[in-house]
Amino acid sequence: MSKVSIIIPNFNRATYLKQAVSSVLKQTYVDWEVLIVDDGSSDDSKQTILDFKDNRIHWIERNGDLKGASVCRNIGVNEAQGSYIIFLDSDDMLAKHCLEQRVSILKLNPNLDFAVFKMQFFKEQPGDDLRIWNIDTREDVLQRFLNLDTVWQTTGPIWRKETLKTIGCFNPVLQCWQDIDIHIKALSFSLKYKIYYDMPADCWYRKDSENSISQSSTNSLVKLQSKRILLEWVKSNNILNSYSHLNMVIHILVSAINGYQYKFFFNLYNENKTKMPVKLRHSILKMALIKFSRSTKLKSIQSIYNRVKESLVSNNSTIGKYNA
Structure with a gap:
């Protein structure tokens, strides 16, 4: 054996x-x-x-x-x-x-x-x-x-x-x-x-295990830095064409916004914006502004923020797709 x-x-x-x-x-x-x-x-x-x-x-x-x-x-x-x-x-x-x-x-x-x-x-x-x-x-x-x-x-x-x-x-x-x-x-x-x-x-x-690391929030700076390390590895090794990791970039940008890590967001955004379609760049910047306003308690734009976020973040997730 x-x-x-x-x-x-x-x-x-x-x-x-x-x-x-x-x-x-x-x-x-x-x-x-x-x-x-x-x-x-x-x-x-x-x-x-x-x-x-x-x-x-x-x-x-x-x-x-x-x-x-x-x-x-x-x-x-x-x-x-x-x-x-x-x-x-x-x-x-x-x-x-x-x-x-x-x-x-x-x-x-x-x-x-x-x-x-x-x-x-x-x-x-x-x-x-x-x-x-x-x-x-x-x-x-x-x-x-x-x-x-x-x-x-x-x-x-x-x-x-x-x-x-x-x-x-x-x-x-x-x-x-x-x-x-x-x-x-x-x-x-x-x-x-x-x-x-x-x-x-x-x-x-x-599913939904108590204190699960993999199922917990991934918006902290430490976890965002981990995601960036993986992104940089993908880019440096030319895994696929330049647009193949765009969803990964967007996910990290959205996570940075949700975690109020704006400095991290703008650094990553500036490095990758030339690879994004113009409308996508504008939408992401708009979402960042809305989130910033929301964080300062301007709750009247909450629904706008939610709609913009849903339009950018796909249903893909670290749980993947599954059968019922």
């Missing part, structure tokens, strides 16, 4: 973490290890893990000044003993057939660098929400990620460990969009992969 290393970054998620690890213990495929990489928790996460008393479950504490999920995942990859890697967030879960389904696919397709599987939403218990993370739109996958339509979430793929090392794993300085970053990177490296839309969903994503 080929060992699968399941890497779980954790920060003060003892209750959810217990459920995540329990879902691994139920797997029909038994050659696995779990690496919980803790980011400095102050709750009883460590004792929760020790209580499992299973030598396949390992507790690792992050060292160094850099913190965050990306740092923890990279530590996990370096410590992993398995041939295959799956990333599992501490508040999500695996279906019992997950590992067996994924390993069988990679064994049957030795040419694949990674394979992607469907993920289903849940709120309290798996099965209480029938929506699937994403659907096949027949659009270019890389372009969808650049449009911020996240085709799959971090737990969606199973990777060959050497593949992850080739592309450099996660960018440790990013505080958000880590999944968009690594998947754009994987696609731009022209790795061989396949999305198995026709197979049963084999993992669950907890």
